Amino acid sequence: SAAARLDPTANVWRLMASPGGQPAQPxxxxxxxxQITVADDVDQMGRTYQIEFxxxxxxxxxxxxxxxxxxRPCVIESGQQGQGLFVDPFxxxxxxxxxxxxxxxxxxxxxxxxxxxxxxERPTRRFQLWSRRADGALDKVxxxxxxxxxxxxxxxxxxxxxxxxxxxxCVAL
Numbered sequence: 707s708a709a710a711r712l713d714p715t716a717n718v719w720r721l722m723a724s725p726g727g728q729p730a731q732p733x734x735x736x737x738x739x740x741q742i743t744v745a746d747d748v749d750q751m752g753r754t755y756q757i758e759f760x761x762x763x764x765x766x767x768x769x770x771x772x773x774x775x776x777x778r779p780c781v782i783e784s785g786q787q788g789q790g791l792f793v794d795p796f797x798x799x800x801x802x803x804x805x806x807x808x809x810x811x812x813x814x815x816x817x818x819x820x821x822x823x824x825x826x827e828r829p830t831r832r833f834q835l836w837s838r839r840a841d842g843a844l845d846k847v848x849x850x851x852x853x854x855x856x857x858x859x860x861x862x863x864x865x866x867x868x869x870x871x872x873x874x875x876c877v878a879l
Contacts, residue, residue, distance in 0.1 A: 763822035765872040766855050767863075768792070769814035770835075772879025775803055777837035777848060781817045784832035784851075787844065792817040799842055818872070825873065829854045835877065852877060 768781055778799050781792040795803040795815050805813040823831070835849035855873040863870035 761824045761826060762857070763824045764855075764860065765821075766792075766819045766823050767872045767874050768817040768833075768835075768852060769806065769808070769874055769876045770817070770879070771808070771812060771814045771876055774815055774848075774879055778839075778842075779815065779817075779835050779848060780838055780844070781833055781835055781852065782844075784834050790820065792819050799838065799840060814876070823855070825855055825857055849877065 770779060778796060780794060783791055793816075795805070795817065797804070803815045806816045808814055833852040834847055835852055837845040837848050839845050853875050855875055857873070859873045859875065861872060861874055862868065863872055
């Protein structure tokens with residue numbers, strides 16, 4: 707790693723990872739370790755360090771809590787009428803959807819993205835929750851702007867299995 711002065715008028719430094727290497731893979735351990743050795747050099751006293759991270763892409767998992775099943779909901783990207791970005795928990799629109807049990811015992815309808823989606827402070831993509839008719843056609847918008855994923859909601863769906871890293875987003879009726 708290296709450090710460079712970020713603000714010439716303040717004692718603020720940016721830490722930069724060493725170049726090269728493979729992008730970080732999801733794992734159960736920490737994503738980074740910062741070690742700053744305090745030296746006798748007076749010039750290093752009082753420095754403020756900032757750490758910048760590359761955007762992380764991960765699987766998003768919307769959990770619909772409440773009585774959503776009668777709406778036959780589906781998650782689509784705003785402005786796109788096509789489905790398929792999220793796994794459909796309905797095998798039959800006339801039947802009940804697959805559900806996940808939450809730690810508190812409640813049941814939720816899960817919509818898991820089929821591919822990782824980038825986490826971002828300023829998202830460029832928006833998702834909506836739509837109801838569907840019995841024939842599967844989109845009916846009406848139930849939620850025009852679903853909440854976006856936050857890194858604080860990253861979990862391992864299967865404890866100890868880094869390949870199951872997802873970000874959960876709860877939506878209650």
